[in-house]
Amino acid sequence: MIEPKTPHLSNIEMWQEWKENGNIEAKKQLIEHYLPLVDYVSNRMAIGLPKNVSKDDLASNGVMGLIDAIEKFDYQRGLQFETYASWRIRGAVIDGLRQGDWVPRSIREKAKRIEEAYQLLEQKYLRSVSDAEMSEYLNVTEKEFLHMLQEIAITTVCSLEDPIREEESETRLTLLVDEKAKNPDYKIQEFYIKNALVKGIERLTEKERIVVSLFYYEELSLSEIAEVMSLSPSRISQLHSKAILRLRGTLAKHKDQLMEK
Incomplete structure (x- = not known):
């Protein structure tokens, strides 16, 4: 490669x-x-x-x-x-x-709204929610919802340096520790995170799972995935955004549950 x-x-x-x-x-x-x-x-x-x-x-x-x-x-x-x-x-x-502050604050706020909506609705229905249900909850048309996804596409690219929650200093990078070290707390945390991700991925639609797999595991670009799936690059971008926002909501819920224990 x-x-x-x-x-x-x-x-x-x-x-x-x-x-x-x-x-x-x-x-x-x-x-x-x-x-x-x-x-x-x-x-x-x-x-x-x-x-x-x-x-x-x-x-x-x-x-x-x-x-x-x-x-x-x-x-x-x-x-x-x-x-x-x-x-x-x-x-x-x-x-x-x-x-460089190239992403307007309004776009970040839209991303947060959608992530929280996915978390709330999927926790309520215990399944993957449709675009129609998301649109109704956000009080927008389905066309407007898809446009929102297109606008926030790049904000769904996660950095390990990003805080897991905006108001906290803990980052995703802090979850990467030496696997040779014997840390029972980390092993328990790792177990629950993996379970949360598995459940989150199971709730993705088939197309969303394919996009995540091709992008993160096969390391294809979005344009290459568009060719493989015979869809437009903008549609692939929307599917990727939805998948990541769903998974973020799942992990945020997981963190809240751990804090309650």
């Missing part, structure tokens, strides 16, 4: 030189070695963004995320750097977009 440039030192030698000896040249080689990750992540995230958002700006923020990942990564834990770095790059790009 990604072909990093061949460095002068082997991968493990670069990490050893940088982490154990503080060799700046080795750090530069690591950055060059993993730079294709920045292009890969930023290009995927550029899909669906407004035209005024520069791809160069996305890549620049992504490079900062890569450098941060290289500085913080512990290569001796046996974890895969590419996965860790991809999330750091993704988080840095989204943080850069937020600092």
